[in-house]
Amino acid sequence: MSEFEEPAIGDTRLSEADLRDAWRVLDTSERAEGFRLLNPTEGEEFFIDLSAGDQLALFTALSPAEQRFWLRALPPDDCADLVQEALPEDRPAMLALLDEALRREVRTLLAYAEDDAGGLMSTRFARVRPEMTVDEAILYLRKQANAQLETIYYGYVLDREQRLLGVVSLRQLFQAKGNALVSDVMHTDLVQVPEEMDQELVGRTFAEHDLVALPVVDSSGRMKGIVTVDDIVDVVQEEATEDIQKIGGSEALDAPYLEVSVLQMVKKRAGWLAILFVGEMFTAPVVDHYAEHIQQATVLASLMPLIISGGGNAGSQASTLVIRAMALGEARLSDWVRVLRRELLAGTVLGLALGLVGMLRIVAWEGISGDYGPHYLILGVTVGVSVVGVVLWGTITGAMLPLALRRLGFDPASASAPLVATLVDVTGLLIYFGLATALLAGTML
Amino acid sequence: MSEFEEPAIGDTRLSEADLRDAWRVLDTSERAEGFRLLNPTEGEEFFIDLSAGDQLALFTALSPAEQRFWLRALPPDDCADLVQEALPEDRPAMLALLDEALRREVRTLLAYAEDDAGGLMSTRFARVRPEMTVDEAILYLRKQANAQLETIYYGYVLDREQRLLGVVSLRQLFQAKGNALVSDVMHTDLVQVPEEMDQELVGRTFAEHDLVALPVVDSSGRMKGIVTVDDIVDVVQEEATEDIQKIGGSEALDAPYLEVSVLQMVKKRAGWLAILFVGEMFTAPVVDHYAEHIQQATVLASLMPLIISGGGNAGSQASTLVIRAMALGEARLSDWVRVLRRELLAGTVLGLALGLVGMLRIVAWEGISGDYGPHYLILGVTVGVSVVGVVLWGTITGAMLPLALRRLGFDPASASAPLVATLVDVTGLLIYFGLATALLAGTML
Numbered sequence: 001m002s003e004f005e006e007p008a009i010g011d012t013r014l015s016e017a018d019l020r021d022a023w024r025v026l027d028t029s030e031r032a033e034g035f036r037l038l039n040p041t042e043g044e045e046f047f048i049d050l051s052a053g054d055q056l057a058l059f060t061a062l063s064p065a066e067q068r069f070w071l072r073a074l075p076p077d078d079c080a081d082l083v084q085e086a087l088p089e090d091r092p093a094m095l096a097l098l099d100e101a102l103r104r105e106v107r108t109l110l111a112y113a114e115d116d117a118g119g120l121m122s123t124r125f126a127r128v129r130p131e132m133t134v135d136e137a138i139l140y141l142r143k144q145a146n147a148q149l150e151t152i153y154y155g156y157v158l159d160r161e162q163r164l165l166g167v168v169s170l171r172q173l174f175q176a177k178g179n180a181l182v183s184d185v186m187h188t189d190l191v192q193v194p195e196e197m198d199q200e201l202v203g204r205t206f207a208e209h210d211l212v213a214l215p216v217v218d219s220s221g222r223m224k225g226i227v228t229v230d231d232i233v234d235v236v237q238e239e240a241t242e243d244i245q246k247i248g249g250s251e252a253l254d255a256p257y258l259e260v261s262v263l264q265m266v267k268k269r270a271g272w273l274a275i276l277f278v279g280e281m282f283t284a285p286v287v288d289h290y291a292e293h294i295q296q297a298t299v300l301a302s303l304m305p306l307i308i309s310g311g312g313n314a315g316s317q318a319s320t321l322v323i324r325a326m327a328l329g330e331a332r333l334s335d336w337v338r339v340l341r342r343e344l345l346a347g348t349v350l351g352l353a354l355g356l357v358g359m360l361r362i363v364a365w366e367g368i369s370g371d372y373g374p375h376y377l378i379l380g381v382t383v384g385v386s387v388v389g390v391v392l393w394g395t396i397t398g399a400m401l402p403l404a405l406r407r408l409g410f411d412p413a414s415a416s417a418p419l420v421a422t423l424v425d426v427t428g429l430l431i432y433f434g435l436a437t438a439l440l441a442g443t444m445l
Numbered sequence: 446m447s448e449f450e451e452p453a454i455g456d457t458r459l460s461e462a463d464l465r466d467a468w469r470v471l472d473t474s475e476r477a478e479g480f481r482l483l484n485p486t487e488g489e490e491f492f493i494d495l496s497a498g499d500q501l502a503l504f505t506a507l508s509p510a511e512q513r514f515w516l517r518a519l520p521p522d523d524c525a526d527l528v529q530e531a532l533p534e535d536r537p538a539m540l541a542l543l544d545e546a547l548r549r550e551v552r553t554l555l556a557y558a559e560d561d562a563g564g565l566m567s568t569r570f571a572r573v574r575p576e577m578t579v580d581e582a583i584l585y586l587r588k589q590a591n592a593q594l595e596t597i598y599y600g601y602v603l604d605r606e607q608r609l610l611g612v613v614s615l616r617q618l619f620q621a622k623g624n625a626l627v628s629d630v631m632h633t634d635l636v637q638v639p640e641e642m643d644q645e646l647v648g649r650t651f652a653e654h655d656l657v658a659l660p661v662v663d664s665s666g667r668m669k670g671i672v673t674v675d676d677i678v679d680v681v682q683e684e685a686t687e688d689i690q691k692i693g694g695s696e697a698l699d700a701p702y703l704e705v706s707v708l709q710m711v712k713k714r715a716g717w718l719a720i721l722f723v724g725e726m727f728t729a730p731v732v733d734h735y736a737e738h739i740q741q742a743t744v745l746a747s748l749m750p751l752i753i754s755g756g757g758n759a760g761s762q763a764s765t766l767v768i769r770a771m772a773l774g775e776a777r778l779s780d781w782v783r784v785l786r787r788e789l790l791a792g793t794v795l796g797l798a799l800g801l802v803g804m805l806r807i808v809a810w811e812g813i814s815g816d817y818g819p820h821y822l823i824l825g826v827t828v829g830v831s832v833v834g835v836v837l838w839g840t841i842t843g844a845m846l847p848l849a850l851r852r853l854g855f856d857p858a859s860a861s862a863p864l865v866a867t868l869v870d871v872t873g874l875l876i877y878f879g880l881a882t883a884l885l886a887g888t889m890l
Contacts, residue, residue: 240685248765320693
């Protein structure tokens with residue numbers, strides 16, 4: 001490990017905290033240089049704490065000897081994440097840096113989808129046998145302190161076929177009589193997850209049960225690994241980030257905002273923006289259809305943005321509330337009738353409130369300026385009724401769209417605020433001009 | 446504990462999993478009934494796992510004897526959360542159910558804001574002394590297995606003034622020589638947080654360092670408690686939920702979507718909806734100002750929704766990306782120039798792309814229908830240039846608004862998609878009609 005001895009530049013030592021603070025403003029070669037200034041223990045902690053993306057960038061800037069050292073320093077699950085982050089063509093060379101045993105473990109983990117329970121788990125958990133005594137189990141776990149296990153605080157009790165029978169914590173063992181059997185003190189009422197469970201659901205399982213580690217089993221109940229809660233904090237952050245970015249109307253960036261290139265970012269944003277733009281084009285023929293009305297009363301055109309935006313805003317509220325409720329498991333597909341009933345009620349109340357404000361606006365403005373002429377009252381009613389209709393429609397569309405997307409196998413978070421607003425704009429104009437034609441015929445039209 | 450013996454209804458026993466599955470569709474008295482059917486161990490686990498809101502509802506439905514039992518069964522931090530959830534006038538009666546020692550602990554915790562590190566922490570951590578030997582420390586932690594400590598896997602090394610000197614894990618102790626001193630094996634390079642740190646930042650600290658527990662210290666470095674990662678998963682979920690609901694243009698619901706009453710929900714949504722509606726009213730005078738132009742060319746009115754929505758959508762994308770980057774600590778206030786530079790570039794490229802699509806739309810439609818007349822080319826140019834301007838303006842507004850809100854002490858997440866769209870609508874109309882006046886004078890106008 002000669003490459004990790006005192007650096008040449010005098011006796012400068014950098015602390016982990018210093019490097020962490022400066023990290024964001026350093027370029028890759030500066031990062032590698034700073035990283036080499038850490039002492040080996042701090043360096044290891046620092047490297048493990050980096051995101052897979054940052055690890056890969058740093059890894060690429062290191063010498064082959066350093067690469068071998070640091071790759072082997074990672075636990076197998078983190079090592080698999082790092083390899084997964086690399087381009088497919090670079091992966092074999094990375095795997096070649098590992099020793100045979102680690103390579104086998106990493107290969108197994110790479111076979112899982114990155115965002116499955118299997119892709120998150122560590123294969124290095126402590127196995128205890130049901131027929132051990134408590135004292136034997138404590139001794140065994142204690143001996144594993146130096147082993148590269150994810151945790152020694154939980155012993156998983158497996159039968160000869162590797163099927164999970166129970167779990168026992170070191171704390172439970174400390175509380176039990178030394179000559180009792182593990183099978184008598186273990187917890188058998190287990191929360192466990194299948195290896196193909198999506199990480200979003202794994203995160204929810206942790207949140208619901210306040211767990212520290214969760215065993216992962218295959219379809220025949222054989223235990224494959226454990227997911228630990230410290231990895232789950234990242235998963236929950238990541239899933240929320242994806243949802244938020246989709247709700248805003250982009251694709252998920254999959255990287256920190258300031259680190260993704262502008263070109264990459266434009267690509268993630270242009271697709272939806274173009275689709276929404278094309279969708280919004282359907283507003284033009286609707287308005288064109290009522291061109292004569294607008295000729296007779298341009299006020300119809302000037303109130304247009306007010307009325308359709310009310311529907312879009314109400315729809316954005318409803319869709320984000322429902323998207324989040326679905327992500328948290330608070331609302332399921334089967335709840336759609338309850339959601340519909342609630343939003344019908346909420347949309348009606350909100351529509352009536354805004355409609356009243358809209359009507360008062362027309363009446364008050366007439367009082368101040370006299371712009372709207374003799375038929376201002378019926379114009380006020382038209383605006384009021386249109387707002388009720390558009391807000392109610394927007395609310396229902398916004399609430400039902402995420403459920404419909406899930407039903408069709410899409411991500412509910414794609415029911416973004418801009419998408420809902422766009423859908424509601426076209427129909428909102430139909431509602432507005434339809435009502436105006438009916439209510440204003442013979443007066444303003 | 447006679448009230449928790451076998452229930453009267455035959456020998457029906459309910460499992461925790463059954464009750465959990467049915468929970469959402471049961472009303473409060475059914476929940477209490479089901480809860481009484483659990484065996485005591487499962488009941489305790491079940492009760493502790495409930496959210497504070499559910500705990501309170503269940504608690505209220507129980508008999509006084511049951512209330513005393515279950516309140517005392519909670520660890521002090523969870524107990525404080527439950528008391529906090531109750532109405533202020535009900536809290537003294539709840540505190541009176543506790544024994545003196547627990548009441549003192551809960552009172553201390555209640556003094557912290559609910560979403561501070563202090564409000565999250567448990568005061569029951571294991572204290573070890575620096576001059577203990579490793580064997581003594583192991584023996585001491587082992588003896589604490591029955592105590593109501595949050596964890597026995599970490600010993601916090603304090604001096605006589607309760608100042609935190611270091612931390613040592615049980616695993617480290619197992620690895621060390623039995624006669625070594627705790628002060629020699631402990632970790633001194635500590636990540637610790639002040640008691641008043643906001644929970645969002647506490648969550649980020651966990652995510653960055655992959656920690657299991659984090660010590661909380663007061664301003665003079667005295668250790669007050671620990672926050673454990675299993676509580677943090679909930680915090681991260683909760684903070685993301687608040688942000689998502691704000692991004693959608695509501696206030697945070699602070700309760701599961703299907704459980705909050707419709708009235709309560711309408712209250713959380715009506716405020717912003719009304720503000721946005723009033724804000725959007727400023728579009729009417731802008732369009733009115735150009736009423737003559739619209740009389741001459743109603744096509745200007747029919748293209749209005751298309752052009753302003755492009756700006757709103759681009760703005761929603763930019764604001765949600767920046768809001769999330771700020772929440773994750775990826776972008777800070779001081780990064781505003783970098784954000785501005787990136788969004789200027791992205792906004793220009795996106796604007797040019799959409800502008801081109803808009804222009805082609807006019808030209809193509811003219812080819813199909815001949816609706817736009819002889820000046821269709823200059824109309825196409827007007828639409829194209831307007832879209833570039835509006836999209837660029839929307840992008841900049843969306844990206845800068847969250848930063849401006851943070852600078853002024855508000856929550857960046859209040860820069861919701863609907864708020865950005867509303868702001869951009871008014872200015873977007875000015876850009877559009879201004880350009881139309883300049884470019885179409887002498888042809889269509």
